[in-house]
Amino acid sequence: MKSLENWQTAYPEDWDLPADVLYLNHGAFGLTPRDVLVDQRQWQARNIANPMDFYLRQLEPAWWHARERLAQFLGTDANNLAFCTCATTGMNHIASFFPLQPGQEVLLNNHEYGAVKKIWKRRCEQTGALYREIEIPFPISSSEQIIHIYEKEMRPETRLLILSQITSPTAIILPVAELTDLAHRRSAAVCIDGPHTLLQYPLQLEELRCDFYTASCHKWLSAPLGCGFTYIAPQWHEQVSPFEISWGRLPPGELKSWSDHQIWVGTRDYSPYLSVPAAIDVFQKYNLNDLRSRNHQLAQYVRNELSQRLGTEPVVPDQPGPYSNALYGWMAAVWLPEGDWSLLQKKLWDIERIEVPIVHFANRYLIRVSCHLYYGVDEMNRLIDAVCKLCRTA
Ligand SMILES: Cc1ncc(COP(=O)(O)O)c(C=O)c1O
Helix, strand or coil: CECCCCCCCCCCCCCCCCCCCEECCCCCCCCCCHHHHHHHHHHHHHHHHCHHHHHHHHHHHHHHHHHHHHHHHHCCCHHHEEEECCHHHHHHHHHHHCCCCCCCEEEEECCCCHHHHHHHHHHHHHHCCEEEEECCCCCCCCHHHHHHHHHHHCCCCEEEEEEECECCCCCCECCHHHHHHHHHHCCCEEEEECCCCCCCCCCCHHHHCCCEEEEECCCCCCCCCCCEEEEECHHHHHHCCCCCCCCECCCCCCCCCHHHHHCECCCCCCHHHHCHHHHHHHHHCECHHHHHHHHHHHHHHHHHHHHHHHCCCECCCCCCCCHHHCCCCCEEEEECCCCCCCCHHHHHHHHHCEECCEEEECCEEEEEEECCCCCCHHHHHHHHHHHHHHHHHC
């Protein structure tokens, strides 16, 4: 087991980092570790060397093996999971069969990811159900405050909650376990959008007891780009219809479960799925609790320093208690001073070679900084100095 004694230090050895660039948007598109890329290229080489052998004899067992590793990592039975290219595909799949009718409603909040909102708006238009978006307003001081909003806003017609486990624009960890319990008490289902959660948070799907979950493995888990999964709880298996009609399994394989339909979905590159075990291996070299608290401490440092020097506030406060109780994980989200910061992201790139998202949300701008193992305090200080300089000279 490799130790992570010092959260201030960078641990870049697993990555070939982009030269002269400070890459602080792992939350949008993760950098892939070297061993994972090597593993992916091996799968691609096998595929290219003999496509017949690869697709007919190697793909299915490798797909099942990769799914089993992912299922163990996520604390669920492999039969509840199927790979897909990304969370967007998984969400489209769930929306394609989730039963809705006029008089029922799908409830989202204003921090949900834009594409997810579009998916459910369309599904509601198609079925005659109501699409309703509620506001989680600032200041946000605790998870309980968010739960109270849902207690007030849920109605008998609410059929489905769509919840990010960690929100995209604001990097807030929502209390999805408590909200799932609340929804189930009120006979509603829960679909969780979790691409930021993998690795960043100790996700155990069986404990969460949600109905549906989808995520991308190419963010924090750092699998090759083009890898996600759909989780369907057992009580829904009979109602799933395949997202795309293809062979599912190559003949003479029989289709026995919903996930069998998702194995063979046409002649394509399956290597991102098959390299998921390699990505899990990269991080299981560490104690995962230490890894989580190390990256969280780095995010805490960025929040504190940036907000102090800019004279603003982090988007959510620190909560007492263990990491699993926190309102944020490895992304530091900090309000920028009042003003128009629409050009700041471009300036940070053009002048400083820093990739970091500047987000316009609730009529203000915020900066969202991703903190993964490969950077430490020195890199974060470079960012903080650059942001403060550009904010002063604007
Ligand atoms: C909360 C959330 N949901 C869904 C997505 C979509 O992920 P992907 O583009 O991998 O499908 C993102 C991407 O950033 C996200 O942040």
